Amino acid sequence: MAYLKASADAVVPIWWTAFCQLLPKGGLTVFAWLLCCLPALALEMRIAIQEGASQVVVGTSNTGTIRNQQGQHIAQVPEGRSLTVAAQGAQVKAADSVGSSFWVEPGANGYVFIGDRWYRGRVLVMSNGSGVTAINYVDLEQYLYSVVGSEMPASWPLEALKAQAVAARSFALHRRNQSRSPYYDVGSTTAYQVYGGLADETQSTQAAVEGTRSQVLTYGGQVIEAVFHSSSGGHTENVEDIWSQPLPYLRGVQDFDAGAPVFEWVRTFSSDEFSRLMPDVGRLISALPQRTTPQGRVREILVEGDRGARTFTGNDFRNALGLRSTLFSISVAGGQVQVRGRGFGHGIGMSQWGAHNMAQQGYTYQQILGHYYQGAQLALIEAH
Incomplete structure (x- = not known):
């Protein structure tokens, strides 16, 4: 199962030194490491790349496989060749076969092509009753390699990228648990968080994800809805003043975004x-x-x-x-x-330009997250 445990940093003999290193500058919230159990969380994400299209072009970077919904082999996908999956009534057609859904899977260490981009993982193409929907199944951490680069310039300070990685991981898992669709967890646009596939990965985005691997933000033992935006214009908002119900960790705070090009x-x-x-x-x-x-x-x-x-x-x-x-x-x-x-965006949660400026001033990603998500706790999720 998946559970949250305390970070090793919190149990080393010199725990007080480690704690003091996390003390905030200027009164930022101190993070605690949480020890508690949560329901099992799958570490594979399902991202809707295209939805309700008349057809979807897919392919694989090496010799791939097409399987039907029962997992039976239907055909091979030649390396670098594309395949058009088209709507046919309430079903879809792929490689001369018709069914409600098909898997397209690359070979070992391969990638999958969807629409006009390459992605890690595999793709499920299915009928949604009115067209073709393409859903990328991919490991959570590999998904984040791209999200961090899609949401934040890869050239930004590593601590800002790490803060983005933890926020994006938390947001993804929260949305997965709250998803209204039985078929996918999140989309790939700004309505969720932007996911552009391999093109948006860099060494720095991978380093930010690996440097925070499995870390999530929690409140009351639950992964939080760690929303973020580009710039608040000086001060973030209480969530209930913009959307609906108050949340204790989404409170308005002074932003660090002064000087941002969108300030x-x-x-x-x-x-x-x-x-x-x-x-x-x-x-x-x-x-x-x-x-x-x-x-x-x-x-x-x-x-x-x-x-x-x-x-x-x-x-x-x-x-x-x-x-x-x-x-x-x-x-x-x-x-x-x-x-x-x-400012730019809804003004709730973490300001990305604020995170950038805080990182430039020497704040750690823990301190950045502690400032923008008041009272949240940083925890480590592991799958067994």
Whole structure:
């Protein structure tokens, strides 16, 4: 089974020295190493790469195998050759065989091709009733090699990359336990966490994952939902001020993201451009926030134009205009609409630019995580 145990660092004879090395600078939360049991956790992730497509192109880097849902050998996949799996009614067709699903597995030390990218592991192609879905089955740690590089520049300080690795591992396992789909755990886009396959792996992302292997963040004995974002614009948010229920480990804290390229930003729209983006409103007359968070993020905004007035959620307004965050002010002058804002993303949990700056200042990944996930504990998960 899988369980959490204390890190070896916490039980060495010089435990006090090790503890003191983790003491935070400037009042950061001190991490404790947790000793407790959790339900068994599979260490293989299921990631939906494509969903509901009319067809999916797959292949293998060496001689691979196609198996049906019963595991029976159907055909070989020649090295470097692609195979198109197409929807056929409520089933899929691969290599002249029709069924509800097929496995495509590379040979030893090989990789699998899905769509336009290479991935570790194997792929299950299946019908979802309306098209073809391709699901990458891959070892959790190998999955993270790519996620860390997809979510954070590989050139960033190693301690920041390590913080990203632990957050991403925790997020993945939390989502796996909460998945609403019986077929996959997470997707590969920003709706979950970005997973770009082999192209986003580097030696530094692999080092960050291996340097934190099996480490997760927990609260109350459970792996936490370790959400993260690019930059908060100065201060992160309490989760309930943005989404729904409060969580004790997702509290607003001072960010370290000053100086980030997305810390402050300006977007300017012509009246015609704004009207095209918001056709129900037309040319903007005024935009007045109706509700904001304690940090100033727009929860609800009343927008009045020459075609009428509408109330939008902050997120809907942000998405309509393609803004970086909901932390903004808006003005109209000289036939132009100017939006001034700060930060990039939802502003909850770890700020990636904050992690970058903290690492540059000498903070460890434990201290970075302790700052952004208040009261969480770092634990080691092992499979037996």
